[in-house]
Amino acid sequence: MMSNNQSVDDIPSTSAAAVMCRDATMIQQWNIVQMNKYLGSHELCVSFAEVYGLLPKSRLCAVHKTQMALRKRHPVGYFKCSRGNCKTKSLISRAAGTWFEGVKLSIPHVFYLMYCFAHRFTREGIYREDYVSVGKKLSSGTISDWYSYCREAVVIFQLDHQEVKGKIGGPGKVVQIDESKFEKRKYNKGNNNNLYIMQLCLFKYFSFFSGRRVEGHWVLGMIEDGSEDLRLEVCPDNVRSAEVLIPLIRKHVHEGTTIRTDFWRAYECLPEYGYIHEKVNHSDPGNPLIAEDGTRSQRIESHWRVVKRFFYKDNYNNPANFADLIVEFLWRREIRKKKTDPFISLLGVIKYVYNTK
Numbered sequence: 435m436m437s438n439n440q441s442v443d444d445i446p447s448t449s450a451a452a453v454m455c456r457d458a459t460m461i462q463q464w465n466i467v468q469m470n471k472y473l474g475s476h477e478l479c480v481s482f483a484e485v486y487g488l489l490p491k492s493r494l495c496a497v498h499k500t501q502m503a504l505r506k507r508h509p510v511g512y513f514k515c516s517r518g519n520c521k522t523k524s525l526i527s528r529a530a531g532t533w534f535e536g537v538k539l540s541i542p543h544v545f546y547l548m549y550c551f552a553h554r555f556t557r558e559g560i561y562r563e564d565y566v567s568v569g570k571k572l573s574s575g576t577i578s579d580w581y582s583y584c585r586e587a588v589v590i591f592q593l594d595h596q597e598v599k600g601k602i603g604g605p606g607k608v609v610q611i612d613e614s615k616f617e618k619r620k621y622n623k624g625n626n627n628n629l630y631i632m633q634l635c636l637f638k639y640f641s642f643f644s645g646r647r648v649e650g651h652w653v654l655g656m657i658e659d660g661s662e663d664l665r666l667e668v669c670p671d672n673v674r675s676a677e678v679l680i681p682l683i684r685k686h687v688h689e690g691t692t693i694r695t696d697f698w699r700a701y702e703c704l705p706e707y708g709y710i711h712e713k714v715n716h717s718d719p720g721n722p723l724i725a726e727d728g729t730r731s732q733r734i735e736s737h738w739r740v741v742k743r744f745f746y747k748d749n750y751n752n753p754a755n756f757a758d759l760i761v762e763f764l765w766r767r768e769i770r771k772k773k774t775d776p777f778i779s780l781l782g783v784i785k786y787v788y789n790t791k
């Protein structure tokens with residue numbers, strides 16, 4: 435079976451792992467026992483990642499346009515072209531450009547933390563159910579890093595899969611509008627995906643508060659008071675002038691709506707388009723939820739409170755990530771509605787964002 439190119443490390447997946455893997459892909463609802471059984475070892479995880487499209491099975495040499503040889507060395511293998519000058523070139527990690535690129539954690543732990551994120555395990559829960567660790571505990575830094583990576587992928591996926599039906603608002607109704615920004619974390623797939631390379635900060639005051647420099651693309655968020663129908667739009671060319679914002683607002687918000695915004699001047703022409711305009715100071719850290727006329731923002735009261743309660747009980751209390759949490763909330767609400775398994779849904783998200791083709 436072994437070709438001349440293969441060394442002793444280059445052990446192909448055993449048929450036992452392949453059979454396990456086939457069974458694993460049939461699972462409709464994952465639980466912790468199945469995680470341990472099907473994703474409890476490095477070899478099983480690598481086979482599973484291959485079958486699920488999270489790791490490439492092959493790669494073409496950029497020079498020769500021929501299949502490179504796969505060497506299954508730790509951690510997930512390398513590609514090597516043995517033609518011409520390529521012989522002298524270094525190996526290309528199979529993890530390059532994938533969810534597993536630069537991974538310091540064991541692959542079973544990566545899958546385990548994905549499962550934990552999907553099911554919203556608390557830190558205590560993560561330690562209690564950890565079937566991978568033998569003695570050595572996962573650090574809290576590692577846990578929060580991988581939760582962030584998962585959340586980031588969810589945000590990217592969710593912004594691409596919004597289901598928008600009709601317009602929001604109308605006479606007598608209030609719509610809150612704010613712009614937001616993304617900041618790069620794990621995801622790094624090149625220039626055409628720039629709009630994702632940032633972190634959503636729906637409330638600018640949060641970024642003021644944390645003193646972080648926020649850069650990247652602007653996203654416009656619109657939500658009707660008392661509704662959970664959040665609309666998000668990426669501002670073309672990273673511009674948030676009236677010329678860009680007003681058409682996006684008209685696309686989503688009925689005329690006659692009372693629109694609450696911050697003091698950004700681009701909104702000042704809203705009355706010309708049949709809207710009633712009220713200003714709210716989002717960037718005052720002392721009093722961010724109070725409107726100019728002293729009334730409390732009802733959106734904050736009715737909707738964000740629910741979202742906050744949803745997350746705060748799990749110590750998701752880093753305000754810099756709050757807007758990401760809202761998008762995560764929308765994703766979780768959708769998978770609950772569709773009754774899909776959270777872990778399988780997350781696998782789909784990772785596959786979408788880290789496409790290995």
Ligand SMILES: [Zn+2]
Nearest residue numbers: 495498515520
């Ligand atoms: Zn080559």
